[in-house]
Amino acid sequence: MSVEGSMASEVTDDVPPPLELGRAAGAPLYAQIRDALRHQIDSHSLPPGAPLPTEEALQARYGVSRSVVRQALGDLADLGLIVRQRGRGSVVAPRPEHRRRADRAGGLRQQVEASGHHLRTEIVELAVDEAPSAAAAALGVTDTWRLERIRRVEDEPLVFMRTWLPRELFPHLSAEDLDGGSLHDWMRARGVEPQGGPRQLQAVPADEAVAAHLDLGVGVPVLLLQGVTRDEYGRGLEWFTAWHRPDTVFDVDAHVRPRSPGAGGGEELGRVRELVQELALLLGTQSPQA
Structure with missing residues (x-):
């Protein structure tokens, strides 16, 4: 050698x-x-x-x-x-952690700016497209807009988002309408109030498109947040997939479920029955004059 x-x-x-x-x-x-x-x-x-x-x-x-x-x-x-x-x-070099709430629909800008950073939105593409099966099931339609955006913090990519919106609810939409702004604020300005909906969070490998948009290597683990946002009437407003860089921290406010009325009741009920039986025995042994 x-x-x-x-x-x-x-x-x-x-x-x-x-x-x-x-x-x-x-x-x-x-x-x-x-x-x-x-x-x-x-x-x-x-x-x-x-x-x-x-x-x-x-x-x-x-x-x-x-x-x-x-x-x-x-x-x-x-x-x-x-x-x-x-x-x-x-x-x-140390990388700053970017934190956001996993149990809160929208509000990424407020959460980022609360930590002293500036969030910028870049429109990658907006096109009329047929919704994939999961989006169609959540929105109830296949005729949708496909909106792709990159959210940047101090010019560093934080999240790449691909969103489908029903065209019957939002027939007129342009990149200029959303450039640099909040999608939910845009909806509110048109009389539609987002309320929230179910979300899923999982770790997935970055494919070529996600890796390119987030400036990562292909296959690097990223955090995928996926879900639907509905209004107060239950209508689906958006179905989205959002890939976050691995230095994103999702915070969840967890609560312990209170004990239900029946929880642990078996032992308590058995003890009550024993006391009733003991009381009945005592009463049965006492004389009428007592």
């Missing part, structure tokens, strides 16, 4: 999984290393605060010069993904 191969085997545990650098693929070597490390950061394989492999370890692992490694790390630092410390190496 060569000295270089020996060094590579010693640092295997400290670096990302093996990467075949495509020297003839057109992408610069530093960019390929940068993207491999970025995928590790986005997928939380390298969580915030974790040290990156040393420059020497990366050189040995990828078989490149130190200048190539430094250029890759410099790009990651410029993107705000790592912090370089003289004499101490590089660590993954």
Whole structure:
């Protein structure tokens, strides 16, 4: 085994999984290393605060010069993904957590701005489209608008949303109507009052479209919030799927269910019956003059 191969085997545990650098693929070597490390950061394989492999370890692992490694790390630092410390190496930069209520319909802007950040909405696409089966079942129609938006916090993508709205309720809709604003506020301005509805939250891998919109690697786990919003009459106003970056924290205000009247009643009822029987025995043993 060569000295270089020996060094590579010693640092295997400290670096990302093996990467075949495509020297003839057109992408610069530093960019390929940068993207491999970025995928590790986005997928939380390298969580915030974790040290990156040393420059020497990366050189040995990828078989490149130190200048190539430094250029890759410099790009990651410029993107705000790592912090370089003289004499101490590089660590993954802390990412701010964005919190929202899982049991609250809408109100993302208020929740984000309450934490001192600014939320911006970008319209990706608005088109007339046939609702998928789940949306059609929730809305009761197949003739819908398909609205795709990215919600950004300080220009960083936070959530990618795909929403279906019934055209019979909202026959006139344009991207200009919603650009930068709240969909629910737009509904209220047209005399429709959103009330809420059931939601589901689960972790799913990001597909190519979601990964591109959220600036993540394909397959990175994201949080999918899915559900329907209805008005006070029970009409379906929107059916949506919203993919959140993995640094989103959903808060839930949980309550313990109060004991029902019958809960634990078996033991209490049995004790009451015993007391009644004891009382009947006592009364039966007493003389009429007592």
